[in-house]
Amino acid sequence: MDSLAAVFRKVGAPVSIERITLDPPGPTEVLVRIAAVGLCRTDYHVMRGERRVAMQPMVLGHEAAAVVEQVGGAVTGISPGDHVVLTFIPGCGKCHWCRRGLHHLCAEGARITQGPQLDGTYRRRDRDGAAVGAFCMIGAFAERAVVDQASVVVIGKDIPFDLASLVACGVPAGVGAARQRARVQPGHSVLVVGCGGDGMNVVQGARLCGAARIIAADIVPAKLDWAREFGATHGVNAQGDALIRAVHGLTDGIGVDHAFVCIDPPSTLLPAFRATARGGNVVVTALTPDTVTEIKIPPLELFVTQKAIMGAVYGFASPRLQIPELLALYRTGELKLRELITRTYGLDEINRGYADLEAGRNLRGVVVFGD
Ligand SMILES: [Zn+2]
Ligand SMILES: [Zn+2]
Structure with a gap:
């Protein structure tokens, strides 16, 4: 054929x-x-x-x-x-x-x-x-x-x-990262770095989990507007140290409970890590080019702040279970x-x-x- x-x-x-x-x-x-x-x-x-x-x-x-x-x-x-x-x-x-x-x-x-x-x-x-x-x-x-x-x-x-x-990919990757990997709880605060296909679905996943504060970060202003439609409570057009300062400013200097790295981990992981509260989670949902073989996080900082850095592919749950469940949430109008x-x-x-x-x-x- x-x-x-x-x-x-x-x-x-x-x-x-x-x-x-x-x-x-x-x-x-x-x-x-x-x-x-x-x-x-x-x-x-x-x-x-x-x-x-x-x-x-x-x-x-x-x-x-x-x-x-x-x-x-x-x-x-x-x-x-x-x-x-x-x-x-x-x-x-x-x-x-x-x-x-x-x-x-x-x-x-x-x-x-x-x-x-x-x-x-x-x-x-x-x-x-x-x-x-x-x-x-x-x-x-x-x-x-x-x-x-x-x-x-x-x-x-x-x-x-x-x-x-x-x-098949973007929705379970993002929604699942919030629900199954970070296990965002009602009232928690969330930072999403990079509001493309994955990031926007982390935003709506965090909303489904009942997060109280969802901070969307992107350098494309239109994506911050879209993120609000998916449940973001704040939009931040910043990266690097400016992003860390902005997130601390929105969280009483504490940082977020969960940060999601949805674009370019080589440059965004450390700022996301530092924008996360002590004891919080940092979830990587984005690809890094094969040529990048390390990302620097000071080990002492990791130890004393007791944060967890984790990867999530397919939203860290079986697609066989997630796909029917996500479509059920679409039918009830909860999932966009x-x-x-x-x-x-x-x-x-x-x-x-x-x-x-x-x-x-x-x-x-x-x-x-x-x-
Ligand atoms: Zn994909
Ligand atoms: Zn197998």
Whole structure:
């Protein structure tokens, strides 16, 4: 079968829109028609060489909602016609973590930048016959994809696809960081550094947790305005020492209970750490380029202030549990999804979409496909 796809061939170059060949699904795999896929910053990090992947060519795209068209003989619980969200970390079901229900920590997650399917083989070829990888074992910047059932969560048919795509990555990453990683409690204070796709969802996650003070920090003024619509009580256009001073000014000199580093950890982690109250949490939700191998935090300061620095991928909870729960919160009106989408694009407009992201024009751009 043929599929139009956006193929990553060279670091620093635009992705190229090509027809690729897609092989039929293996026994544990499904063929899906992609309906919507978000323009997450992670794919952009790959295009720019800041997050290295093991091979090119590779189809990027990992924040997708889709319709199942065909299932392999050993697939259980997924049928043609099902609406699904694809997960960027598979839940293999067999490893140490999956057996505990911690699919966000699945051992197979270490291979999502490699290119092959979960079983180690390829389903995509370019017109020269060369194997084409699939980022996150998904490769959703394409009309169709073949993915393992470990990467599939079936959802209700009432959710519009563009909104469903958002709960594949940005929404659980942000909301979960507040709810499951930091465990923000009613009345707590929160700082969110970087109010893009992840950060805005930390803001709404903190609101869902009942945080009393939610300080949004960004250097793009429009994002501070958006953050207020998602529940931020204060907006701070500052970075570095000025950010620390501003946060202390808003918290009686104490600092926040929880700080979230949602952009550029090399430059934002130390200010976020110092804007956090003694005994508080600092949660990193953003990628750091592979070339940065250390961030300096004075160990004595860490010890005496008794703060915790923690990472959160996928909001530190299984996407299998989180995705249905987040969609339930959308149905009751507690979780904003529509408001996250700034613009939609066609598949051939992906490079323009990322230019808009880079320019700070988008909270989330989403590629939508016609029928
Ligand atoms: Zn993502
Ligand atoms: Zn696993």
